[in-house]
Amino acid sequence: MSDAAAKRYDVAVIGAGMAGMAAALFAAERGLSCIQIGSGGGILFASGLLDLLAVQPVAQHRLWQSPYDALAALAREQPGHPLARVDPASVRTAFETFVAALRSAGLAYAPLGERNSHVITSIGSVKTSYGVPLTMVAGVAALERRLPCLLVDFRGLREFSARQIVETLAHEWPALRQQRIEFPGFEAVPELYAAHLARALENRETRERTIALIKPLLGDACVVGLPALLGLGQSSAVHAAFEAGLGLPVFEIPTMPTSVPGLRLLGALEAVMSARGVTRRQLSSVCDLTFDGGTATLDLNGAPGGERIQARAVVLASGRFSGRGLTADRQSVRESILGLPVQQPPAREDWHQRDFLDPAGHAINSAGLMTDEAWRPLDASGKPAWAKLFAIGSILAEQDWMRAKCGSGLAIATAWAAVEQITQQLHEAP
Numbered sequence: 001m002s003d004a005a006a007k008r009y010d011v012a013v014i015g016a017g018m019a020g021m022a023a024a025l026f027a028a029e030r031g032l033s034c035i036q037i038g039s040g041g042g043i044l045f046a047s048g049l050l051d052l053l054a055v056q057p058v059a060q061h062r063l064w065q066s067p068y069d070a071l072a073a074l075a076r077e078q079p080g081h082p083l084a085r086v087d088p089a090s091v092r093t094a095f096e097t098f099v100a101a102l103r104s105a106g107l108a109y110a111p112l113g114e115r116n117s118h119v120i121t122s123i124g125s126v127k128t129s130y131g132v133p134l135t136m137v138a139g140v141a142a143l144e145r146r147l148p149c150l151l152v153d154f155r156g157l158r159e160f161s162a163r164q165i166v167e168t169l170a171h172e173w174p175a176l177r178q179q180r181i182e183f184p185g186f187e188a189v190p191e192l193y194a195a196h197l198a199r200a201l202e203n204r205e206t207r208e209r210t211i212a213l214i215k216p217l218l219g220d221a222c223v224v225g226l227p228a229l230l231g232l233g234q235s236s237a238v239h240a241a242f243e244a245g246l247g248l249p250v251f252e253i254p255t256m257p258t259s260v261p262g263l264r265l266l267g268a269l270e271a272v273m274s275a276r277g278v279t280r281r282q283l284s285s286v287c288d289l290t291f292d293g294g295t296a297t298l299d300l301n302g303a304p305g306g307e308r309i310q311a312r313a314v315v316l317a318s319g320r321f322s323g324r325g326l327t328a329d330r331q332s333v334r335e336s337i338l339g340l341p342v343q344q345p346p347a348r349e350d351w352h353q354r355d356f357l358d359p360a361g362h363a364i365n366s367a368g369l370m371t372d373e374a375w376r377p378l379d380a381s382g383k384p385a386w387a388k389l390f391a392i393g394s395i396l397a398e399q400d401w402m403r404a405k406c407g408s409g410l411a412i413a414t415a416w417a418a419v420e421q422i423t424q425q426l427h428e429a430p
């Protein structure tokens, strides 16, 4: 492939998980031409809840009501954590911008305030998160005030059991009840899938039949909970129709992954990319990345014959092991594209604690790339690998996003910080 035929962009984003999506959005909003390479990453498995930071320190599992107080504690106790390196005002602006973009694509979130919310999960545990889809918000108040509440599920839907939730929460929420109903039109189907039901509820007749089945079960309930399947692309309208039809607040509970809220989030982010003019290569991956002066050349596989593109800056948002940004053999962990040095435990036997459920987590889950203060990953000599290569999201070292409950926060905040650096550098460049 020749360089002459290569298409040129201001920014190439490697990765289409939460971090890659956020970086492409922020770059496009700053007027930079942008190409994004990669498939949906962990988004499909996400609950739709946007975690900022709930737990710090991880080993003590200290839960925080305010994510911003948690960020302040993180900055004191673990200043090398990537989230601690982004100033809180930027974190706030980044979240507001991200959520506004989702809203513009039809996926509405409750206004972001100062506090985390408590949300019921599909197994009856309580999750602490920050950004809550509007379709789930009524559940936050219902749980907090222990309101008389009816949970409804559907026979054949394996990924969600209202009975399990009620049994788990019964001792602390006596006014929580459950009922199981048939899903209209699917009475003869033994096994149901949330995504199919979500699509079916976008049909008015199916919706009205479902509401008619729930109404006689309401009793003293003043709020109704359902598995998260109130529409796929039209969740706001389907949710509003349920509230109007039942005459009560209605909330969704995320089901097990792959969940409808994850599908919605991915669909909304794809719409955002398209509306902002981001060029996408979802079926391609970067197989080679080289730098020459002020230009990066990326070779992609996926299309027949491959494709070569060039960019003035590159964002590496390729994730950890599940995203394939990092790969491990029996001895060590390596970064997959450039072979950048990975901060990791010195020996294989130090990767995991003896106890799988050790509250401190496992050292391997904090392995990743080290960067300078401008988010540029370091090479073996400890210097930035290239002046305009930036690393963001879960590929970064010194964080365990799953245990700290900061997955989206890490992705969105570091994307914002890196794009600020890129904008500054590209404007300074000739």
Ligand SMILES: Cc1cc2nc3c(=O)[nH]c(=O)nc-3n(C[C@H](O)[C@H](O)[C@H](O)COP(=O)(O)OP(=O)(O)OC[C@H]3O[C@@H](n4cnc5c(N)ncnc54)[C@H](O)[C@@H]3O)c2cc1C
Pocket (backbone or CB within 6 Å): 014, 015, 016, 017, 018, 019, 020, 037, 038, 039, 040, 041, 042, 043, 045, 046, 047, 048, 049, 050, 051, 052, 257, 284, 285, 286, 287, 317, 318, 319, 320, 322, 323, 324, 325, 336, 337, 392, 393, 394, 395, 401, 406, 407, 408, 409, 410, 411
């Ligand atoms: C089970 C599960 C539950 C979750 N629940 C929540 C939740 O409740 N709340 C929350 O906030 N977040 C949740 N998340 C999402 C989480 O926030 C993000 O997945 C996490 O932050 C990692 O995002 P990332 O973009 O860094 O990496 P990933 O999501 O792993 O994305 C990596 C991307 O890089 C691409 N890539 C890798 N190598 C290449 C290459 N060579 N060329 C091109 N592309 C490449 C991949 O295709 C992928 O698009 C959940 C995720 C999972 C997996």
